[in-house]
Amino acid sequence: MSLPVHLVPALDGVVVGSTVTVEGDEAHHAVAVRRLRVGESVVLTDGAGTSVTAEVASTGKRVFTAVAADVRRVAAPAPAxxxxxxxxxxxxxxxxxxxxxxxxxxxxxxxxxxxxxxxxxxxxxxxxxxxxxxxxxxxxxxxxxxxxxxxxxxxxxxxxxxxxxxxxxxxxxxxxxxxxxxxxxxxxxxxxxxxxxxxxxxxxxxxxxxxxxxxxxxxxxxxxxxxxxxxxxxxxxxxxxxxxxx
The missing domain is CATH 3.40.1280.10 (SPOUT methyltransferase, trefoil knot domain)
Known part of the structure; x- marks a missing residue:
């Protein structure tokens, strides 16, 4: 089963072990609609070539945090x-x-x-x-x-x-x-x-x-x-x- 993907504004400087905070509508959908729970794995992306597989560490009303387990950066596909x-x-x-x-x-x-x-x-x-x-x-x-x-x-x-x-x-x-x-x-x-x-x-x-x-x-x-x-x-x-x- 594919992991859910969530868009975050930026992932600059994120390495394995970093904690990433997801807020706003993206977090609300994950927590309130998808019922995201601590311990689940998610994929976070900035939409600009970086994807992070992370484990959810905490959840709130319109926020959740996740600890990076794998970080991948890929070049833009060519030809565009x-x-x-x-x-x-x-x-x-x-x-x-x-x-x-x-x-x-x-x-x-x-x-x-x-x-x-x-x-x-x-x-x-x-x-x-x-x-x-x-x-x-x-x-x-x-x-x-x-x-x-x-x-x-x-x-x-x-x-x-x-x-x-x-x-x-x-x-x-x-x-x-x-x-x-x-x-x-x-x-x-x-x-x-x-x-x-x-x-x-x-x-x-x-x-x-x-x-x-x-x-x-x-x-x-x-x-x-x-x-x-x-x-x-x-x-x-x-x-x-x-x-x-x-």
């Missing part, structure tokens, strides 16, 4: 994969973030595409971004990732163009493209950027702007996938050709 995700309608955005986190992306960039049905403005934008970030955090714990993905602020098309111009490889998923994703040669290192359009599809102007910035317009196959699943399919296809999944 970034997904620019057009805003989907309903809860499909959280679904996309969840599966992208599980498959190992380093960064998710919400994008306000021309044909996105959902609109992030004002208070709704703040709440929606918070949901995406919370989803990424919980999915990373479930996937036992030592490195948690970043979820950016909402990007405009101009922001995406600037990002694509600096990528080692950038692809735009487009059902009308003639080039298969699998035919592209992968660079030795990243970042690899994948752009996923909205339910209504990409506009000609968006495709033109992205390809002018150096991205390749590609297709996955004959099937047309939902925006919430196209990204994870593309990322899996890319990672299968890298040492990360080799």
């Amino acid at each position: 994969v970034v997904v620019v995700q057009a805003l989907p309608k309903g809860d499909r955005g959280e679904l996309a973030v969840e599966v992208l986190t599980e498959v190992g992306v380093a960064r998710v960039v919400p994008w306000a595409a021309a044909r996105s049905v959902a609109v992030w403005k004002g208070e709704r934008a703040a709440k929606s971004l918070a949901k995406w970030r919370s989803t990424a955090r919980e999915a990373a714990k479930q996937a036992r990732r030592p490195w948690f993905p970043e979820v950016d602020e909402l990007a405009s098309t101009a922001d995406v163009v600037a990002m694509l111009s600096t990528a080692s490889l950038a692809v735009v998923l487009h059902e009308e493209a003639s080039v298969p994703l699998a035919s592209l040669a992968l660079p030795a290192d990243g970042p690899l950027v994948v752009v996923v359009g909205p339910e209504g599809g990409l506009t000609e102007e968006e495709v033109a702007a992205f390809t002018a910035a150096g991205a390749s317009s590609v297709r996955l196959g004959a099937e047309v996938l939902r925006t919430s699943t196209a990204g994870v399919a593309a990322v899996a296809a890319l990672l299968a050709r890298t040492p990360r999944w080799g």
